[in-house]
Amino acid sequence: MKLVNTPYDDVFRTLLNDCTELIIPVVNEIFGENYNGNEPVIFFQNEHFLNQQDGNTNEKITDSCFEIQGAIRKKYHIECQSAPDGSLAIRFFEYDSQIALDNGELTKHCLEVTYPHSAVLYLRHTSRTPDAMTIRINTPGGSISYQIPVLKTQQYSIDEIFEKNMLFLIPFYIFSYEKNLGEYDTDSEKMEELKKQYFEIRNRLDTICAAGIVNEYTKCTIIDMSRKVLEHLAAHYTNVRKGVISVMGGHILEHEAKTILNRGIQAGKKEGIREGKKEGIREGKKEGIREGIQAGKKGTLLELVRDGLLTVEEAAKRLQMNEHEFKKLL
Helix, strand or coil, X not given: CCCCCCHHHHHHHHHHHHCHHHHHHHHHHHHXXXXXXXXXXXXXXXXXXXXXXXXXXXXXXXXXXEEEECCCEEEEEEEEECCCCCCHHHHHHHHHHHHHHHCCEECCCXXXXXXXXXXXXXXXXXXXXXXXXXXXXXXXXXXXXXXXXXXXXXXXXXXXXXXXXCHHHHHHHHHHHHHHHHHHHHCHHHHHHHHHHHHHHHHHHHHHHHCCCCCHHHHHHHHHHHHHHHHHHCCCCHHHHHHHHHHHCCXXXXXXXXXXXXXXXXXXXXXXHHHHHHHHHHHCCHHHHHHHHHHHHHHHHHHHHHCCCCCHHHHHHHCCCCHHHHHHHC
């Protein structure tokens, strides 16, 4: 059966790529880690080509494969799942095996592979949804097994989300109300309760943004991704969509957040040029000016990436260098 990406998969990947730091508290919660949130996160390819019995290859795309560079470098594989799927354990084994093989080390008589720390983020769950899945491998040398923890988003209240800094889950919070969306859509009092809940979420996002815990771009991205999830989950509930969007905001990412980003880039360019000119004057040569501008631009782009206003890929392109070289600068 061919798997089709849902809008929720797209939201998951957008948050992961544009607001990478938000995944670290989720990793802490799932795996019991103690990352402080400032560790570098390195992404690996999501496309894996699996060998089939007929000799052909089949492309599989994971939701995420990344490494957190803490005291010990660990690789993680997390899938976002909107509904129970009986084939999920099979897919995890395929993905994990290929991820391990992609980075295996082959010596003269030994192939060593390391499986990633894997988990699934369930947007919906029932009483029968397990807290973990187990993959057991029987080999001629003995049996080995590992668990895949399950994070059930609907089990987290908005207070827990903010207390644990798991802001990554906010766009999916509307799933907690999914079974009763019809009631909220027709009952004005209940609709006001829902609006009040999202008004609180917006206020708390504004508060932590003002405190410098997240930047404006991250806040706006969270709000915009919340809107995208809402538009699909509540596609048949006009009052719910309009009511929540009225307190959370509309197409924010297309305007406010991108304006913020563009202003930051323009300011960075101006600052880089000023610094470049100063350096050029000191050197007294045109080549010095060019080098100074490049140095200033490089420093500014580094700051924009550290502040979350620019991705590594975008910054590297602006400097006409590959991402690996840019990550060395970071």
